[in-house]
Amino acid sequence: MRISLEWDSFFALLGQATLETLYMVGLAGGLTLLIGLPLGVLLFVSRRNGLYPLPWIHAVLGTLVNIGRSLPFVVLLIALIPFTRLVVGTTLGSTAAVVPIALGAFPFFARIVENALDEVEKGRTEAVIAMGGTHWHVIAKVLLPEALPAIVAGITLTLVMLIGFSSMAGVIGGGGLGDLAIRYGYQRFNQQVMVGTIVVLIVLVQGVQMLGDRVVRSLAHRR
Template sequence: MTWDEMGPLLWESTGQTALMVVWSTLFTVLLGLPLGVALVVTDRGGLLPSPLLNRVLGLIVNVGRSLPFIVLMIAVIPLTRLIVGTTIGTFAAVVPLTLGAAPFFARLVETALREVGRDTVQAAQAMGAGRWTIIGKVLLPEARSGLVAGLTVTVVALISYSAMAGVIGGGGLGDLAIRYGYQRFETTLMVVTVIVLIVIVQLVQTLGDAIARRLARH
């Protein structure tokens, strides 16, 4: 396979990977952020203590994190078909990607929020701030550097997951590496695909680290 033939394939597959990662990141934040906040505020000594709910949420997160992604992709095929209408393609891959990453991100959110000093929360309570005000204007802003760092780790994980999505026809760089690099013995294409994935991960990690450091200084 010549470079002229590889170029369009790499460009199209990179775009599919970017699409999967962007959409799954958005839905992961929408699911994982509230879940992580709930894990903190419902804990003993939290703003809205509810031990039973906390244990249930913790169990859900632990089960979600314990499933290997390749198993999760297959297990949620009926749900994927129900939501998207198909189990093949870029948008179909967003469903298992989101379900795989949301529990992971929720734990990172929990960790970041627990790093906020209790003195800060108690000071807000002493000034008469309500529970939801403390969550929205104290906990989340104070933990923003850790949240960005956690999101960066999650996006990197999603890039890795998206490569595995090629196994079920999810498209993207992983699918390209399997269909052409492995099945057609195009070693050069497989190596180039790996290099592209490494470059994308490095760019995401560098950008995320820079934003987290900037927020930490402020």
């Protein structure tokens, strides 16, 4: 049985779900950046030929990151239900969904940061060290600034992925556009809601991608 909504109710539900999605993506994106950036730097500098060679730490962190990247997000959502309840006291709602979303995204972003730093010319770091610069100077003054366009491109890619993760969080009642599509679109056979959520998701992804590309071009031009 197909159920339709009045336009006022439809736009109210769609607007609320969009705000919830933006909240999840924004908060999870901040946590992903906060955890993934230093982790990516640590993965890079702890290599055998890195600034701080710590092969065993690199091996352990690399293994954990690979495990985090290998798990399908739906499986991760379900597996982290006890941890999510421990952290926020509930497994329902947008705030609860941020926990698995961030934990699923930061290993991916850490690898992006590591690869971005790996693309920086070795001669630049060697020159700073030869002039008496410390390893911290190399990281803060050479590696991160030179890799910034690639890192911003990685942030853009990660945010697009987070939008998809936030939609999948609707499977466990995480709120947002995914939850709206499941409860009002799929379960109630409402094509109006399904089309609306798809359109909004496409607009969000296109907006993030266009903004990210513009920032990357601006940074590359300044270099």
